[in-house]
Amino acid sequence: MQTQKIAQAVKDYIVNLAIEDRLPMDLTQLDVVEIQKAVESAMPSARDIAISQAEHYLCNSDELTIEQQIEAIENHEDQNDLIDNVEGVIVWDKVEYSFTCEDFLSEIGWNRI
Numbered sequence: 308m309q310t311q312k313i314a315q316a317v318k319d320y321i322v323n324l325a326i327e328d329r330l331p332m333d334l335t336q337l338d339v340v341e342i343q344k345a346v347e348s349a350m351p352s353a354r355d356i357a358i359s360q361a362e363h364y365l366c367n368s369d370e371l372t373i374e375q376q377i378e379a380i381e382n383h384e385d386q387n388d389l390i391d392n393v394e395g396v397i398v399w400d401k402v403e404y405s406f407t408c409e410d411f412l413s414e415i416g417w418n419r420i
Contacts, residue, residue: 309350316349317342353419360415364390364406366397377417380408 320342324330331337351359358374365376376396383393386409391398393408412418 312349313346316345320345353416357416357419361417364399364402364411364415366399368395368397371395377412377415380411381417383408 321330321337324337358377361373361377365373367373368376371379376393379395380390380393387407389404390396390406390408390411391404398405406414
């Protein structure tokens with residue numbers, strides 16, 4: 308799926324060059340930096356990946372989105388406390404009482420953002 312998004316971004320870039328009449332006759336003269344930007348724009352951010360990972364552990368609620376729950380965990384006073392004890396956080400039954408705040412943020416890659 309990710310490969311398709313990247314290919315589509317590169318295709319869109321080349322099509323736009325053609326529409327704007329800026330596509331070089333010799334494709335080896337394409338600006339590699341601009342193609343790299345097109346590829347990067349199609350790639351999910353580290354934040355998006357972390358939120359996607361968190362969906363394996365946290366439930367959507369009427370109160371807080373997954374992202375807001377992550378932020379509540381991140382801002383919790385005691386990072387050694389279990390995520391189950393953070394107000395507004397709803398954990399899937401299978402992983403109840405499994406993660407401290409610090410461990411959870413590390414597990415989903417939030418600390419690398």
